[in-house]
Amino acid sequence: MSWLKKTFSSTIGRKFAMALSALFLLVFLLQHFAINITSVFSAGLFNELSHFMGTNPLVQFLLQPVLIAGILLHFILGVYLEMTNKAARPIAYAQYRGSASATWMSRNMAYSGMAILLFMSLHFYDFWVPEIVYKYVEVNPEDPFRYYEELVHKFQNPVRIGLYVAAFVFLSLHLLHGFQSAFQSLGARHPKYYPLIEKLGKIYAIGIPAGFVFIALYHHFFHA
Amino acid sequence: MKLKLKIWRQKNAQDKGKMVDYDIEGVSGDMSFLEMLDVLNNQLIGKDEDPVAFDHDCREGICGSCSLFINGEAHGPDRLITTCQLHMRKFKDGDTVYIEPFRAGAFPVIKDLVVDRSALDRIQQAGGYVSVNTSGNTQDANAIPVPKSDADKAFDAATCIGCGACVASCKNASAMLFVAAKVSQFALLPQGKIEAKRRVLNMVEQMDKEGFGSCTNTGACEAECPKGISLENIARMNREYLSASFTANE
Numbered sequence: 001m002s003w004l005k006k007t008f009s010s011t012i013g014r015k016f017a018m019a020l021s022a023l024f025l026l027v028f029l030l031q032h033f034a035i036n037i038t039s040v041f042s043a044g045l046f047n048e049l050s051h052f053m054g055t056n057p058l059v060q061f062l063l064q065p066v067l068i069a070g071i072l073l074h075f076i077l078g079v080y081l082e083m084t085n086k087a088a089r090p091i092a093y094a095q096y097r098g099s100a101s102a103t104w105m106s107r108n109m110a111y112s113g114m115a116i117l118l119f120m121s122l123h124f125y126d127f128w129v130p131e132i133v134y135k136y137v138e139v140n141p142e143d144p145f146r147y148y149e150e151l152v153h154k155f156q157n158p159v160r161i162g163l164y165v166a167a168f169v170f171l172s173l174h175l176l177h178g179f180q181s182a183f184q185s186l187g188a189r190h191p192k193y194y195p196l197i198e199k200l201g202k203i204y205a206i207g208i209p210a211g212f213v214f215i216a217l218y219h220h221f222f223h224a
Numbered sequence: 225m226k227l228k229l230k231i232w233r234q235k236n237a238q239d240k241g242k243m244v245d246y247d248i249e250g251v252s253g254d255m256s257f258l259e260m261l262d263v264l265n266n267q268l269i270g271k272d273e274d275p276v277a278f279d280h281d282c283r284e285g286i287c288g289s290c291s292l293f294i295n296g297e298a299h300g301p302d303r304l305i306t307t308c309q310l311h312m313r314k315f316k317d318g319d320t321v322y323i324e325p326f327r328a329g330a331f332p333v334i335k336d337l338v339v340d341r342s343a344l345d346r347i348q349q350a351g352g353y354v355s356v357n358t359s360g361n362t363q364d365a366n367a368i369p370v371p372k373s374d375a376d377k378a379f380d381a382a383t384c385i386g387c388g389a390c391v392a393s394c395k396n397a398s399a400m401l402f403v404a405a406k407v408s409q410f411a412l413l414p415q416g417k418i419e420a421k422r423r424v425l426n427m428v429e430q431m432d433k434e435g436f437g438s439c440t441n442t443g444a445c446e447a448e449c450p451k452g453i454s455l456e457n458i459a460r461m462n463r464e465y466l467s468a469s470f471t472a473n474e
Contacts, residue, residue, distance in 0.1 A: 003469065007466075007469040010465070011431070012428055012462055015439060015462075081440070087329065087437075088329050094232075095295060102444040102447070103442070107395055184459055187460070188459065
């Protein structure tokens with residue numbers, strides 16, 4: 001399997017792995033949003049879906065570890081690539097007009113990625129850790145109706161809302177470049193369909209973070 | 225026109241180097257950028273100072289010798305031209321102009337603004353060619369049918385002059401646009417298909433050995449390329465590389 005090691009040690013192979021993990025996370029984020037948006041119009045449906053996701057063994061013991069591995073891979077590889085890329089130019093230019101030829105988003109993926117990672121630490125502290133403690137440490141009896149109330153309660157703190165909004169702005173900036181960049185890394189660029197990828201990327205990168213912000217603001221202002 | 229020049233001066237590869245200020249007067253808008261440097265060098269020689277070393281050859285925008293990172297951009301502020309085709313009318317009287325070498329770990333400075341770009345040659349030698357029979361029975365290339373669209377794309381890729389502006393402009397000092405152009409110009413043609421797998425694997429391996437960064441798809445290389453080489457070539461190289469990695473016999 002030395003050829004496989006060689007492939008994923010190359011600059012193109014690493015970008016390929018980065019793109020695959022990115023597409024996986026894009027799909028995950030979409031299903032996360034699809035579940036969360038139900039909380040706006042049906043507390044019952046939200047509870048039902050959350051209960052399924054929180055108790056289904058396939059989700060809990062297969063998809064959840066795969067998701068964590070995907071996040072870790074994307075993060076570790078991203079940091080590694082950023083460090084090796086920085087090392088490729090040991091002496092910096094006295095003047096470098098990066099904005100003349102590339103967007104801010106494309107030049108600052110490491111920083112927007114870091115901001116997202118910081119937000120995820122808060123998100124894990126808010127939702128994932130209490131969930132693990134509730135189910136596997138304290139071993140409380142399962143309550144299929146608790147999820148909606150927990151969500152609404154979390155969104156009452158204005159500081160948390162502010163952090164959520166800021167984080168989703170960074171997520172949007174990250175995705176405005178990242179979505180189409182993932183397809184480019186996979187080699188999927190052709191004049192026939194690339195404009196569609198770019199359009200879908202913009203819709204996703206603005207629509208999904210805006211949707212998450214809407215959910216947070218909705219519960220903050222309408223369930224105070 | 226009067227200009228303040230801030231030029232990178234470095235005695236040799238071992239020297240640390242620094243930016244040095246020069247004032248130059250009587251610059252005409254019709255001069256090319258390199259002619260302006262010639263005038264400066266004449267003044268320096270007249271004062272018994274060491275002239276500024278910079279690369280140049282054809283001065284017609286086709287050889288890829290001239291480089292220079294001018295005011296933060298490879299080949300200066302204009303698009304689709306090399307430094308030798310940049311004219312001083314692009315600058316205003318009193319402007320400060322930063323002139324630096326193309327910077328990358330793989331492009332060590334030899335002197336002042338001259339960098340060693342032989343890393344690109346070594347990548348080319350690793351696979352950027354087609355093996356042809358030269359024993360007297362060489363087949364006429366025109367006898368092999370090539371679809372017009374493929375020929376056009378291959379020709380567009382082949383217009384790369386290997387100047388290294390893509391490396392200089394990329395925030396990661398990545399050489400992927402150069403390598404992609406060299407891979408594409410052969411991969412699209414029937415003559416290049418025979419060695420296609422080994423070519424892309426060897427060229428990418430050499431590119432990584434030289435210490436160039438990886439592509440983060442910012443598009444700076446395409447924007448600054450004097451020949452307008454498209455990012456589509458990088459996508460093609462990615463496809464060629466991944467496909468060759470999984471299907472090559474070796």
